[in-house]
Amino acid sequence: MKEKVTIYDIAKALNITAATVSRALNNNPKISEATKTLVMETAKKMNYEQNRFALALKSGKSHNVGVIVPFINRNFFSSIIRGIEEELYPKGYHVIICQTHEDAKKEEETVQNLLNAQVDGILMSVSKTTQQVRHFKKILKSNTPLVFFDRIKEMDGVSTVTINDFQGGYMATKHLIDVGCTRIAHATVDLALPIYKHRFEGYKQALEDHDIAYNDDYLITTKSDIDAGEKAIKKLLKLKNAPDAIFSASDYAALGAIQQLNVLGIKVPDDFAVVGFSNEPFTQFMELSMSTVDQSPVEMGKTAARVFLEQMKEPNLKIMKKVELSPELIVRKSSSKLTANNKQI
């Protein structure tokens, strides 16, 4: 139907060469103003659109960036992607989405695939099962900017955008202390992953700063789901000196905890306070809304995108930027209790 208009068509129409048209469109200073405007105008008139492939083939730049996440239908990740898309789209970049399903092998394959597609950059959150860094090195070797967000792997030459998980853990724990809890448990997911390790360290530090001894029995490792949270509560309540609060590194486990506490007839927050982590949408919709730590994922996505753009501006310079965003404690009902010493927050 509608044949694509090329610079040759414009050239023919104006009786000049394609080279001149190209230069005019690129605002090359060697072209006279007269020709420039003339070319611009006819280009517009003829509905000219630059062919991305020809450009990509010539320049090696695709104006695409690859984004790799474990799953895209997890609020945290889809919100990050939203942030990335909003930041990059106006700059003419397209965002290519890939999921790893937390599978290290699929991650490697995906990376290879995106490199082959010659994306201009890769923004990603590392899969839980990833051990190797070979594929990341390949990215760097191919001179493609690489930005990790949230789940990172410490590597030379890679920029990272994270939230301060230590601070998040600290805030959550301190808040529980502030509302009068003294026997605070912590549910973690996998201490081998930096994000969880840092939350745990924040938890420990908050205890220490408030002269509460760390109790190893109060540390429990769970999966990030409701079931795991239920089991964790059952286990914790069997202790002779059972806790009166829990800071869970996962909102889902926290939800399971609350549900189980309900079943057992234990009053939340009065007899047992709960704080989660991530600010999943459901946490605010629960009847007993859940206190949690917000990670501002949209902002994280935007930041990651901006870091990428900076890197693109300085193609020679190897920038390695580490941005750390601040988490925000969101106090809701599951931990809002009035005590002798504390006002409701």
Place this chain on the structure above:
Amino acid sequence: MKEKVTIYDIAKALNITAATVSRALNNNPKISEATKTLVMETAKKMNYEQNRFALALKSGKSHNVGVIVPFINRNFFSSIIRGIEEELYPKGYHVIICQTHEDAKKEEETVQNLLNAQVDGILMSVSKTTQQVRHFKKILKSNTPLVFFDRIKEMDGVSTVTINDFQGGYMATKHLIDVGCTRIAHATVDLALPIYKHRFEGYKQALEDHDIAYNDDYLITTKSDIDAGEKAIKKLLKLKNAPDAIFSASDYAALGAIQQLNVLGIKVPDDFAVVGFSNEPFTQFMELSMSTVDQSPVEMGKTAARVFLEQMKEPNLKIMKKVELSPELIVRKSSSKLTANNKQI
């Protein structure tokens, strides 16, 4: 660093021409088996990867598909995208994500942009504010397959994947009737949009089939948020013959309704039953879990992708396929009541 290997490199290594290499790699029957295997092997040995841009430039096919949704961080849409990605990725397609923010103008711009990027197809859910179909016609004119999912616009030459919203509305309403409700209200969002219109029609049909007169006072138009649901309940309860149940076309409005009923001390589900629509994740996490209609979004995404792939197989044939998926009623606490005539479902 690592220079890209091209077919010319392979050709040089084997002392043949690039044409032969190309043909061998494409399994052209005119090439002898001997050369084929030889080429294949050296290609593998040299880590050859086909240059997508050269191919795209030559063929006009990008092996990219554009996906346009209002927002990507809405569970429904991100799940659809997940389905699309899972179906298309193994076939060598990359998925380019764009959001419209429900803005018709941004939608037009995005379409133009994707066309310019020469995507091989566009899968999309139409923005709420879209009136014009000019940009859709442009897609068709450029001979690019177009598939609408969920939010469609009736047009010639466009394939659609929807769920049977009528059936969903019918099932939800019939279920409420089955548990003994007789004065069933309906909260809709915008009857101008087919999805909501069909849900409403299903609602009406279910009433009619069970000899319940349709009452115009029970129809209420709300936005799709919690606030709107609260207001709707307030308004409905002011009626002299107040309803005893509501089928809301939005889970969010249904949530608002439940919260407001709680505030007013009205027992859910015994005194007032509630069914939502969409099966948003939060509906199952609420203490009083919400009955709702599931739209199997991942399946919808996969189906849309498959329809696209079929279209690609028959480039000459103009296929126009209309797939309708069945919704599934999910009964949870907000409508599970025991009545004289009904067993608990």
Place this chain on the structure above:
DNA sequence: TAGATTCGTGCAATCGATTACATAATTCAG
């Protein structure tokens, strides 16, 4: 006014893969 600059364009190669057409090598029919 001759020679040197500057300015604006054109020429042609390039990016990497595909493919119609040409050609060389082999096989086959009679």
Place this chain on the structure above:
DNA sequence: CTGAATTATGTAATCGATTGCACGAATCTA
């Protein structure tokens, strides 16, 4: 054993945009 048919490969154009180099024309210098 010769011409035709078949098979395997090479030649060169093409997709669309960019860009180093060349070149003619205009302007300037002394």
